[in-house]
Amino acid sequence: MKKVFALILILVSGLALQAQNIQLHYDFGGAMYDDLDGRAPLTSTVEHFIPDKWGSTFFFVDMDYKDGKIMSAYWELARELSFWKGPFSAHVEYNGGVGFGDAYLAGATYTYNSPSFSKGYSISLMYKGIRHTMYHKPHNFQLTGVWYLSLEKGLYDFTGFVDFWKEKNPSGNFIFLSEPQFWMNLNKLKGIDEKLNLSVGTEVEISHNFAWRDGLYIIPTLAAKWKF
Numbered sequence: 001m002k003k004v005f006a007l008i009l010i011l012v013s014g015l016a017l018q019a020q021n022i023q024l025h026y027d028f029g030g031a032m033y034d035d036l037d038g039r040a041p042l043t044s045t046v047e048h049f050i051p052d053k054w055g056s057t058f059f060f061v062d063m064d065y066k067d068g069k070i071m072s073a074y075w076e077l078a079r080e081l082s083f084w085k086g087p088f089s090a091h092v093e094y095n096g097g098v099g100f101g102d103a104y105l106a107g108a109t110y111t112y113n114s115p116s117f118s119k120g121y122s123i124s125l126m127y128k129g130i131r132h133t134m135y136h137k138p139h140n141f142q143l144t145g146v147w148y149l150s151l152e153k154g155l156y157d158f159t160g161f162v163d164f165w166k167e168k169n170p171s172g173n174f175i176f177l178s179e180p181q182f183w184m185n186l187n188k189l190k191g192i193d194e195k196l197n198l199s200v201g202t203e204v205e206i207s208h209n210f211a212w213r214d215g216l217y218i219i220p221t222l223a224a225k226w227k228f
Helices: 004-011
Strands: 019-027 042-052 055-066 069-081 088-098 100-113 119-130 139-151 156-169 172-178 181-185 198-208 216-227
Touching (some): 069 100
Antiparallel strands (some): 019 042, 019 216, 119 139, 198 216
16 A cells, blocks of 8 residues: 555656545454454555656655554655656655654666556666664665556556565565555446545555564455545
């Protein structure tokens, strides 16, 4: 639920648009894995994207809720820089939050879009500096791949990202994270007002050695999204 919307919009930032949305996810991780019994079941995400003549800016804020309280908060702020035409752009980013270490990323992105902008992908290779690591290994790298695919004239969206980065942790030196999403856009259904910008769907968190967890985890959600 985190960076997918932003990266999709970065892929199509040649279009004159800006967008924002809010999502609510019910997470099944606590019911599926004994060691995640205390995991917050609800997550809200607020995302905002705006392009300009020098590139684009994106940010999102995640908040996790349990027992009527905010358990944690996380945000990312990213800037895509492109003073030229072509498939390559420069990328700078900050990640951090309550209970999370600060991370600073910088690198380059290659982008492909189909002529109709119904599908596309990007690949980013970045330096990743992580502050206050337990193992005092601040200098790392991250490889990110992103895709989007619009189906049935916009009725369905299949999107996702894959992150692979170096960060020493109790289970090894590398971390894998992917979050594919599948959405049905209700305003594309016959008889539904096109101004009803509500989507329903799912996200599946697929991770290995992520968030201090050892091994492979596959955690689905049920989700709703409203686009502004």
